[in-house]
Amino acid sequence: MGLREPWIEHFFVGPLQMRCSVVTDPATGDTIIIDGGDEPQRIIDWIDAFEGPGPNWTTGPENASAAQERALPRRRVVALVNTHAHFDHSGFIPALREHYDVEWYLHPDDDFLQTLAQASGRRYGLALPEPAVADQAFEAGKTYRFGTLELRVLHTPGHTLGGCCLLVQVENGPDHVFVGDTLFAGSVGRTDIANSGGDFDLLARSIHTQLWPLDEDTIVHPGHGPLTTVGHEKRTNPFVGEPAGAGGTYGFGKYA
Numbered sequence: 001m002g003l004r005e006p007w008i009e010h011f012f013v014g015p016l017q018m019r020c021s022v023v024t025d026p027a028t029g030d031t032i033i034i035d036g037g038d039e040p041q042r043i044i045d046w047i048d049a050f051e052g053p054g055p056n057w058t059t060g061p062e063n064a065s066a067a068q069e070r071a072l073p074r075r076r077v078v079a080l081v082n083t084h085a086h087f088d089h090s091g092f093i094p095a096l097r098e099h100y101d102v103e104w105y106l107h108p109d110d111d112f113l114q115t116l117a118q119a120s121g122r123r124y125g126l127a128l129p130e131p132a133v134a135d136q137a138f139e140a141g142k143t144y145r146f147g148t149l150e151l152r153v154l155h156t157p158g159h160t161l162g163g164c165c166l167l168v169q170v171e172n173g174p175d176h177v178f179v180g181d182t183l184f185a186g187s188v189g190r191t192d193i194a195n196s197g198g199d200f201d202l203l204a205r206s207i208h209t210q211l212w213p214l215d216e217d218t219i220v221h222p223g224h225g226p227l228t229t230v231g232h233e234k235r236t237n238p239f240v241g242e243p244a245g246a247g248g249t250y251g252f253g254k255y256a
């Protein structure tokens with residue numbers, strides 16, 4: 001089971017250029033927003049009316065008339081979901097939740113971290129709204145249905161305690177996995193960020209047990225930087241791939 005061909009858009013938002021992903025079932029218009037960390041109005045304007053600067057990367061139409069030509073339905077946001085609770089990923093959930101009136105899903109091991117969003121943002125000189133409290137708790141290994149979309153939650157602690165990778169399976173492949181700051185092209189998430197429960201050994205184990213078993217051609221959508229694939233990282237990643245050996249090679253990684 002899976003989607004035919006998902007319509008995916010990426011918006012690099014905020015000062016840390018965090019990847020907010022918008023995933024739509026083109027057959028129904030059902031849509032989820034992954035990691036609504038910043039620039040909520042830009043994301044809303046594009047989803048609702050194809051107005052404004054739009055995404056940095058898309059597999060979908062470039063404007064409203066192109067969407068009409070392809071007979072794409074109007075998008076209906078059915079849920080907000082997060083890979084983890086660092087402020088660059090979750091700081092502007094309140095604005096998206098208010099506009100779309102849908103529930104927000106987060107793994108409960110990041111609930112405490114989420115309460116610190118404003119303080120963390122201040123360290124970067126950012127004024128954030130009162131942090132959102134999750135409406136629903138993600139459970140490890142469970143598959144969630146959001147309208148006609150399905151998302152499997154892989155709990156991958158190590159960058160944060162409640163960090164998750166979110167898998168969208170596609171009928172004729174490749175699948176897509178949204179990994180937040182767990183894995184990057186050629187790197188891994190930092191494990192030294194305050195109050196996050198970062199732990200390199202745990203991160204390496206999460207990646208080895210949850211991500212490496214996925215199909216090699218699975219497209220990896222990290223929270224920062226370029227796309228990659230499971231197979232490419234497995235073979236070449238210097239921290240957790242084959243060059244690092246069974247336990248991984250400790251490093252601070254990059255990105256918050």
Ligand SMILES: [Zn+2]
Binds near residue numbers: 181223
């Ligand atoms: Zn991040």
Ligand SMILES: [Zn+2]
Binds near residue numbers: 159256
């Ligand atoms: Zn992070």
